[in-house]
Amino acid sequence: xxxxxxxxxxxxxxxxxxxxxxxxxxxxxxxxxxxxxxxxxxxxxxxxxxxxxxxxxxxxxxxxxxxxxxxxxxxxxxxxxxxxxxxxxxxxxxxxxxxxxxxxxxxxxxxxxxxxxxxxxxxxxxxxxxxxxxxxxxxxxxxxxxxxxxxxxxxxxxxxxxxxxxxxxxxxxxxxxxxxxxxxxxxxxxxxxxxxxxxxxxxxxxxxxxxxxxxxxxxxxxxxxxxxxxxxxxxxxxxxxxxxxxxxxxxxxxxxxxxxxxxxxxxxxxxxxxxxxxxxxxxxxxxxxxxxxxxxxxxxxxxxxxxxxxxxxxxxxxxxxxxxxxxxxxx
Amino acid sequence: xxxxxxxxxxxxxxxxxxxxxxxxxxxxxxxxxxxxxxxxxxxxxxxxxxxxxxxxxxxxxxxxxxxxxxxxxxxxxxxxxxxxxxxxxxxxxxxxxxxxxxxxxxxxxxxxxxxxxxxxxxxxxxxxxxxxxxxxxxxxxxxxxxxxxxxxxxxxxxxxxxxxxxxxxxxxxxxxxxxxxxxxxxxxxxxxxxxxxxxxxxxxxxxxxxxxxxxxxxxxxxxxxxxxxxxxxxxxxxxxxxxxxxxxxxxxxxxxxxxxxxxxxxxxxxxxxxxxxxxxxxxxxxxxxxxxxxxxxxxxxxxxxxxxxxxxxxxxxxxxxxxxxxxxxxx
DNA sequence: GGAGGGTTTAGAAACCCTCCCCTACCCAAC
DNA sequence: GTTGGGTAGGGGAGGGTTTCTAAACCCTCC
Numbered sequence: 001x002x003x004x005x006x007x008x009x010x011x012x013x014x015x016x017x018x019x020x021x022x023x024x025x026x027x028x029x030x031x032x033x034x035x036x037x038x039x040x041x042x043x044x045x046x047x048x049x050x051x052x053x054x055x056x057x058x059x060x061x062x063x064x065x066x067x068x069x070x071x072x073x074x075x076x077x078x079x080x081x082x083x084x085x086x087x088x089x090x091x092x093x094x095x096x097x098x099x100x101x102x103x104x105x106x107x108x109x110x111x112x113x114x115x116x117x118x119x120x121x122x123x124x125x126x127x128x129x130x131x132x133x134x135x136x137x138x139x140x141x142x143x144x145x146x147x148x149x150x151x152x153x154x155x156x157x158x159x160x161x162x163x164x165x166x167x168x169x170x171x172x173x174x175x176x177x178x179x180x181x182x183x184x185x186x187x188x189x190x191x192x193x194x195x196x197x198x199x200x201x202x203x204x205x206x207x208x209x210x211x212x213x214x215x216x217x218x219x220x221x222x223x224x225x226x227x228x229x230x231x232x233x234x235x236x237x238x239x240x241x242x243x244x245x246x247x248x249x250x251x252x253x254x255x256x257x258x259x260x261x262x263x264x265x266x267x268x269x270x271x272x273x274x275x276x277x278x279x280x281x282x283x284x285x286x287x288x289x290x291x292x293x294x295x296x297x298x299x300x301x302x303x304x305x306x307x308x309x310x311x312x313x314x315x316x317x318x319x320x321x322x323x324x325x326x327x328x329x330x331x
Numbered sequence: 332x333x334x335x336x337x338x339x340x341x342x343x344x345x346x347x348x349x350x351x352x353x354x355x356x357x358x359x360x361x362x363x364x365x366x367x368x369x370x371x372x373x374x375x376x377x378x379x380x381x382x383x384x385x386x387x388x389x390x391x392x393x394x395x396x397x398x399x400x401x402x403x404x405x406x407x408x409x410x411x412x413x414x415x416x417x418x419x420x421x422x423x424x425x426x427x428x429x430x431x432x433x434x435x436x437x438x439x440x441x442x443x444x445x446x447x448x449x450x451x452x453x454x455x456x457x458x459x460x461x462x463x464x465x466x467x468x469x470x471x472x473x474x475x476x477x478x479x480x481x482x483x484x485x486x487x488x489x490x491x492x493x494x495x496x497x498x499x500x501x502x503x504x505x506x507x508x509x510x511x512x513x514x515x516x517x518x519x520x521x522x523x524x525x526x527x528x529x530x531x532x533x534x535x536x537x538x539x540x541x542x543x544x545x546x547x548x549x550x551x552x553x554x555x556x557x558x559x560x561x562x563x564x565x566x567x568x569x570x571x572x573x574x575x576x577x578x579x580x581x582x583x584x585x586x587x588x589x590x591x592x593x594x595x596x597x598x599x600x601x602x603x604x605x606x607x608x609x610x611x612x613x614x615x616x617x618x619x620x621x622x623x624x625x626x627x628x629x630x631x632x633x634x635x636x637x638x639x640x641x642x643x644x645x646x647x648x649x650x651x652x653x654x655x656x657x658x659x660x661x662x
Numbered sequence: 663g664g665a666g667g668g669t670t671t672a673g674a675a676a677c678c679c680t681c682c683c684c685t686a687c688c689c690a691a692c
Numbered sequence: 693g694t695t696g697g698g699t700a701g702g703g704g705a706g707g708g709t710t711t712c713t714a715a716a717c718c719c720t721c722c
Contacts, residue, residue, distance in 0.1 A: 001445075003708055014672045019710060026711095027669060046445035050390070051708030054381040054677050061427075068413035073607040078409060082399035085430045094448065095428045096392075099416045114332075114377035117425065225611050251611060258613040261592060276404040277611060280556050280582060282589040334678055345702045350680055357681090358700055382678030385707055 002043040011039040022047060053116070060093045062303065063118035065100035065108065067125055073251070075275050076292060077124060080146065083296035084122060091304060093119075106135050113141055120303050122146070126159075128193055133157055142306035144299040150193055158302040158315040160295045164194050164272075167288035167321040168201035168246055171270040174286070174323055175244040176209050178331065180268060184217035184242035186231045186252050198248050198272060217242045221252055228255025236267060244268035244329070250275045253285055257328065268329045283327035290321050333374040342370040353378060384447070391424045393634065394449035396431035396439065398456055404582070406606050407623060408455060411477065414627035415453060422635060424450075437466050444472055451634050453477070457490075459524055464488055473637035475630040481524055489633040489646040491626045495525050495603075496532035498619035498652040499577055502601040503536040505617070505654055506575040509662065511599060515548035515573035517562045517583050529579050529603060548573045552583055559586025567596060575599035575660070581606045584616055588659060599660045614658035621652050 004022075008015045013036060020026035021036040028036075039045075053059055064084065068074075081095075088095050096118055098108045109132060112118045120142030123132055130149035135141075137157055144158040168185075175183050185202045188195035199218070206214035219235055221227035228247065232255060235242055245267055247253035253271030260267050261282075271278055274289035298317050305312050335353075339346045344367060351357035352367040359367075370376075384390055395415065399405075412426075419426050427449055429439045440463060443449045451473030454463055461480035468488055475489040499516075506514050516533045519526035530549070537545035550566055552558035559578065563586060566573055576598055578584035584602030591598050592613075602609055605620035629648050636643050 001447075004710095005708080015709085016673085016711080017671060020671095023710080026671090029670070032670080044445075046442070048385070048708050049446040049448045050381055050385040050388070051677090052710080054379070054385050054679090054707090055709045055711090057381070057677070059381070066413060066416055068409060073406060075404060075406070078399060078405075081428070082397060082430065085397055085428055089430060097412070097416055097426045097428055099413065099420060111377070114375075115380040116332075117380045254611050254613075261613060277608065280585050280608060281612075282585075282592060335680095336678080346679085347681080347702060347704095348700085351701085354680080358698095360700065363700080379678055382707095383680080385677090385709090386679045386681090388707075 001048075002045045004045070004047065007036070007039050007043060007045050010043065011036045057116065059117055059119050061096045061118045062088055062093055062300075063096050063098060063109070063112050063121045065121075065123070065125070066097045067100050073275075076273055076290060079292050080124065080296055083293050084300055087297060087300040093304075106131060109135065109141075113139070119307050120144075122299055122303060142303055144302040144306075146295055146299060148193075154316070158299075158306070158312055160298045160302075160317040160319065162290045162295065162319050162321050164197040164321070165201035165204070167272060167290075167323070168198045168248075169205040170201075170321070170323040171246050171272075171286070171288060171329075172202050172205040172209075174325065175246065175268055175270065175329060176205075176211070178244070178268060178329065180242075180244040181211060182217065182240065182242040182244070183211060183214065184219070184235045184245040185214070185248075186219045186221050186228060186235070186245060186256065187248040188223060189220050195248055202246050217245075221255075223249055223251055225251050225255035225258065228252035229259050230255075232256040232259040232267070236263065236265060242267070245270075247271050249273060250277045250285060250287055253278075253287070253328075254281055257281055257283070257285065266331075268331075270323075270329050274324050278324070278326065281328075286326045286329035287324050288321045289324050291319050294319055332379075333376045335376070335378065338367070338370050338374060338376050341374065342367045388447065390448055390450050392427045392449045393419055393424055393631075394427050394429060394440070394443050394452045396452075396454070396456070397428045398431050404606075407604055407621060410623050411455065411627055414624050415631055418628060418631040424635075437462060440466065440472075444470070450638050451475075453630055453634060473634055475633040475637075477626055477630060479524075485647070489630075489637070489643055491629045491633075491648040491650065493621045493626065493650050493652050495528040495652070496535070498603060498621075498654070499529045499532035499579075500536040501532075501652070501654040502577045502603075502617070502619060502660075503533050503540075505656065506577065506599055506601065506660060507536075507540050507542070509575070509599060509660065511573075511575040512542060513548065513571065513573040513575070514542060514545065515550070515566045515576040516545070516579075517550045517552050517559060517566075517576060517587065518579040519554060520551050526579055533577050548576075552586075554580055554582055556582050556586035556589065559583035560590050561586075563587040563590040563598070567594065567598060573598070576601075578602050580604060581608045581616060581618055584609075584618070584659075585612055588612055588614070588616065597662075599662075601654075601660050605655050609655070609657065612659075617657045617660035618655050619652045620655050622650050625650055 004018050008018045020028050021033050085095050100108050123145035126145050126147035129151045133149045133153045136143045148154045148159050187199045219231035221231040250271035250273050253269050256269045271285045271287040274287040278285035278287040302312050335349050339349045351359050352364050416426050431439050454476035457476050457478030460482045464480045464484045467474045479485045479490050479492050518530045550562035552562040581602035581604050584600050587600045602616045602618040605618040609616035609618040633643050
């Protein structure tokens with residue numbers, strides 16, 4: 001493979017000149033520039049990323065943890081990954097993936113930074129008091145997070161989050177508009193940050209609308225459709241069953257739909273995340289869609305501002321999700 | 332950040348010695364080794380990947396194209412990605428993702444290799460006469476492909492494929508064992524490599540079993556559940572409708588299931604790929620599961636053998652998929 | 663004719679690591 | 693006391709790039 005030195009010799013100029021041509025710096029006459037460019041094309045020369053990286057101590061690479069162990073079905077993150085990829089490449093950077101099983105903790109982050117393989121990170125799967133926030137912030141490593149850690153450090157770091165509470169509120173509101181008065185909720189066990197927010201959106205909307213006893217219609221389920229099925233069974237065999245159910249996730253909603261088919265009742269159902277399940281289920285599932293492309297764009301932008309040592313004007317973004325109405329919530 | 336020079340000075344040894352300790356080379360007395368290791372720990376020293384890469388002209392990085400535009404729902408590849416990631420990390424390598432929309436072609440591959448950012452590639456989404464095979468083979472760039480290109484060059488390169496024909500054969504066979512005699516097939520339009528193979532598995536099994544007129548029960552559909560729904564509608568309103576349908580994909584099978592519910596018939600259904608759809612649908616969908624972990628392991632192993640300039644004993648692997656039987660195909 | 667200014671170009675250091683080639687030393691054998 | 697062989701460790705080049713500093717060149721103008 002040709003080096004910059006050989007290009008210089010072949011073009012009859014110095015290495016400096018070639019470098020200037022490559023990086024659009026310095027004062028190079030048009031004629032010289034053209035000659036150098038021709039030689040570069042002739043020799044099929046591409047600068048070595050290694051040498052460049054060594055020289056200015058930058059990897060031009062962003063790290064992202066791909067964690068499929070926690071939820072093996074998460075198409076939202078698939079798209080998130082794709083969007084980030086596109087955006088990184090637009091600015092000439094690449095995306096380095098690493099695995100980060102919950103137990104491993106900070107080690108992969110440390111290793112990648114210490115060996116200079118990445119310049120910064122995009123985080124997702126954030127959790128309460130996420131230790132990564134503290135480590136990265138204290139070590140002064142650029143990062144931007146999809147989600148918050150629900151601790152004071154959130155104020156100091158760049159994050160984008162989707163307002164889950166607004167999502168379930170929209171779903172509940174939509175059901176009220178459809179004429180429902182007894183609306184139930186099937187959520188995750190209390191204690192998960194996003195699960196609790198989604199519950200809050202439902203409850204607040206139900207209370208404000210003056211629905212009767214919404215708390216009587218709340219069930220908790222694990223995130224699978226069997227669990228959703230049983231929760232639905234319980235709710236819908238109450239003396240005065242709800243006529244609509246807001247679900248904390250599509251998978252749980254699917255269990256409700258299954259019960260709905262089996263028992264031939266007409267309960268309206270909404271899910272959350274607008275996974276492909278929602279589109280493909282029968283009936284098609286009304287669901288809350290997160291603006292993933294917007295999230296990715298804001299995160300990447302904020303990360304790059306940090307990498308360029310420029311200021312972030314608005315480091316925190318809380319985005320509104322969108323309710324996608326389909327057959328499952330319509331009469 | 333400390334460099335190897337500072338470690339050497341702090342430990343009172345030469346740079347060479349530190350390097351030897353780091354790489355377990357040369358003759359270093361236990362005492363010296365221990366002293367160096369202590370200093371390394373004290374200073375929290377990690378060698379610069381950039382310098383290493385430059386020195387021995389290696390990136391220790393594998394490239395993989397993440398292409399979400401072609402099929403935005405492909406959980407199989409999610410898992411594939413995760414498995415590859417784990418395997419790469421086990422050998423101290425990282426995985427670099429890049430986007431590769433169909434139109435872009437070879438450019439991203441060229442760029443990554445020319446700039447030495449990756450040492451080799453794992454390919455997926457292979458297609459007929461895949462141009463990547465020829466380019467990479469001729470340029471002598473290490474790679475291993477999930478899928479074949481169906482051209483003579485397949486003989487020369489490393490690939491792993493899953494026998495789609497065996498998958499639909501197993502599904503058809505299973506349905507025959509369940510007592511079905513009129514078995515239909517809903518496939519993709521003729522011309523896709525994997526689609527045609529899956530069709531072949533069905534047809535061959537049906538013919539060998541002496542099923543009556545299997546070709547009368549073949550429909551073609553695009554890969555969405557509405558299209559599957561209509562194909563099912565057509566098949567099941569024939570004068571003598573099939574009692575079971577083999578589908579080329581889970582998504583199409585889902586459309587069939589929808590029709591089955593609406594028309595309250597009991598047609599047995601099988602899908603392909605064992606996506607989460609299969610598990611979550613109602614009834615749960617019998618489907619053909621690809622041994623993704625095994626595919627990833629073989630590919631990564633073959634790629635690493637090439638990177639280490641060692642011989643691959645068996646460069647081609649055709650794996651058998653597994654039929655996962657669920658309610659949709661049982662009486 | 664030469665000083666001075668602006669435009670181009672050259673030389674060389676620095677980034678950090680690995681590894682080839684030496685040296686210094688010790689001990690045993692002649 | 694010299695040689696020989698083995699072990700522990702050091703010196704320094706080289707890998708490809710960017711960029712700082714300095715020099716060369718060409719004009720213009722006095």
